[in-house]
Amino acid sequence: MTATTTTHGPADSVVIRTRRSLMRGLVHYRETIAVLVALVLTLVFAVTTNGVFLNHANMVSVTHVTAVLAIIAIGQSLVICAGEIDISVGSIFAMGAMTFLALAPEFGVFAAVGTALLVGFMIGAFNGYLVAYLGIPSLIITLSSLFIFRGIAYMLVQDGALRIPLAERLAMDGYLAFGSGTFFGFNNSVLWMLAFMVVLHLVMFTMPFGNRLLAVGGDAKSATSRGVRVRRVKLTAFIVVGLCAAFAGILEANKVGYADGTTGRLMELEAIAACVVGGCALAGGRMSIIGTIAGAFILASIQSYLVITGTTPQLYLVVMATFVICAALLDARVRQWALRLR
Amino acid sequence: MDNNKTPLIEVRNLNLSFGSFHALKNIDLKLYGGELIGLVGDNGAGKTTLINVMSGVYAPTSGEVCFAGRKVEKFHPKQAIEFGIETIQQSVGLCDNLSIARNFFLGREPVKRILGIPFLDFKAMRKASNDVVHTFGLRDNVSVDDEVATLSGGERQSVKIGRAVAFKNRVIIMDEPTNHLSVREREHVNELAQQLKEQGLLVIYITHDVYQVHRLADRVVIMENGAKVADVRKDEMSADDLEQIIRDGGRNCTDAA
Known part of the structure; x- marks a missing residue:
């Protein structure tokens, strides 16, 4: 059958080879951009704040905010990769934080962490079941979950808040392990983020489950025809994001020892923004864990920068939106350009 | 064909409805290893729907499907793949x-x-x-x-x-495998279909092209409006006769099966 290739002369094959390596590069291209942007921003922010941005206290805060946001966003990136979306993660985050704070004083830290994770698992399974098995669009289901669990969060604390005083926290066994302990001066939430990054990166890109999840997001029909259990894969993705969001809630509650009805509000949108900035395609089938973490870092840095420079912090939302739009535009443009080279 | 063998795929009294639309009507079919079956019919005749049932994508409304004599209980592509049915489809x-x-x-x-x-x-x-x-x-x-x-x-x-x-695999289903292919690629695909059959596989070859299938297949099954209207060995009928059946919409050939 080699004769069928005669239509391509040597000149054509050079073009084709260039195009192919471009497409191959494109897979990693977006995450590279996200990491580069993160580095450049760090540099610019450091210079324009006379180094304040990079000082230890600020970096501790930025990396903690990054870690908490990144853990949610990594989970979100799996759901987005499956071609779905979970906008209830902010509420799951709140439920995780509250469950932890409510149970830790009485039942101990580990039981509280376990129960909070179970709550995240249940909410994720609830979302995933309705989306995957009953075929209801994920936007509608998770919008409902967002309201349901936000409502429950408000009801749990009425107008007050859940809190554990610092002295009491420090006296608990194992308390320091979940975010408030330090590691080389940084919160160990960063270590947890790295653990999530390594595990989920390996799962996504070097294990059968990841191959199937990418396939489901890329072309669900073809995945089905190869025997991939699409619904089960989607359900799993929703459970993972539920666990991630609840765990992020634990880390945050552990550090500040406080949660009220507004805990984690807008976090769902930040998580989606981090994914988009990090190179996940909202249509599914294309994602990057490393890029998503870079995206979370970019958002956390901007937030911190606005605080340091005394700019209206509300501007953060506008800047975040601008980044999302730029990322989406860039993605569309570059893909079109690469495909035109065919 | 040695009809004492157990068919690799047997379909009995198969019906499939999508709401009020009756997509497959009382299909009976026995397919054996080492056969190259041409499945032909017009657009919308139900060819792809039928193979979607065989490959586990759709579960039938009534009737049964047996793989090597064993009744299929759960319809999922995974089961079909595990039995050794490989489907090559146009767009998926x-x-x-x-x-x-x-x-x-x-x-x-x-x-x-x-x-x-x-x-x-x-x-x-x-x-x-x-x-x-x-x-x-x-x-x-x-x-x-x-x-x-x-x-x-x-x-x-x-x-x-x-x-x-x-x-x-034991069964290869090819759904319009030569669409969008050059002449040379098409010949290559057809040769492959022959080779697979000679290795003892069951090959189901779906096409519009009666002449092509008449050259290639051992047996031709014609579908029309969701029903099987003919099931003939190649030597029983010429390609022109087959085409006539399709053109008539299967009206004059109730005895051909």
Whole structure:
């Protein structure tokens, strides 16, 4: 059958080879951009704040905010990769934080962490079941979950808040392990983020489950025809994001020892923004864990920068939106350009 | 055909409805290993729907399907694949966003266990898909790490057929396998279909083209409006007769089956 290739002369094959390596590069291209942007921003922010941005206290805060946001966003990136979306993660985050704070004083830290994770698992399974098995669009289901669990969060604390005083926290066994302990001066939430990054990166890109999840997001029909259990894969993705969001809630509650009805509000949108900035395609089938973490870092840095420079912090939302739009535009443009080279 | 053997696929009294639409009507069919079956009919005759039932995509409304004499209880592509039914379809089968190697093994990825954790065996995936894909006519400058999005229609078909051959299958269903292919590629695909049959596989070849199928197949099954209207051995009927049946919509051939 080699004769069928005669239509391509040597000149054509050079073009084709260039195009192919471009497409191959494109897979990693977006995450590279996200990491580069993160580095450049760090540099610019450091210079324009006379180094304040990079000082230890600020970096501790930025990396903690990054870690908490990144853990949610990594989970979100799996759901987005499956071609779905979970906008209830902010509420799951709140439920995780509250469950932890409510149970830790009485039942101990580990039981509280376990129960909070179970709550995240249940909410994720609830979302995933309705989306995957009953075929209801994920936007509608998770919008409902967002309201349901936000409502429950408000009801749990009425107008007050859940809190554990610092002295009491420090006296608990194992308390320091979940975010408030330090590691080389940084919160160990960063270590947890790295653990999530390594595990989920390996799962996504070097294990059968990841191959199937990418396939489901890329072309669900073809995945089905190869025997991939699409619904089960989607359900799993929703459970993972539920666990991630609840765990992020634990880390945050552990550090500040406080949660009220507004805990984690807008976090769902930040998580989606981090994914988009990090190179996940909202249509599914294309994602990057490393890029998503870079995206979370970019958002956390901007937030911190606005605080340091005394700019209206509300501007953060506008800047975040601008980044999302730029990322989406860039993605569309570059893909079109690469495909035109065919 | 030795009709004392157990059919590889047997369909009995099969009906399938989508709401009020009766897509398959009382289909009875026995298909044996070593046969090349031509499944023909007009657009909307129900050919693809029928093979979708065989490959587990749709569950029938009533009637039964048996694989090698065993009744199929649960319809899922996974069951069909495990039995050894490989379906090559026009528009599905390859995910554009994955590399050739990843597509090749999608759903049955080879793994290497490290501490009991299953990691993809990339080396095996690359080697097996590379060997197969290049014997099935991909250009040399195509790497199995390339995304399927960069392949042409013919190249995609080659990957699908190569994959179907590489896994030890018992049944190969080809749904319009030569659409969008050049003349030479088409001949190659048809030769492959013959070879697979000679190896003892059941090959179901779906097409519009009665003349092509008459040359190729041992037996021709004609469908019309969701019903089987003819099931004849090639030597019982000429291609022109077959075409006449299709043109008549199966009205004059109730005895042909």
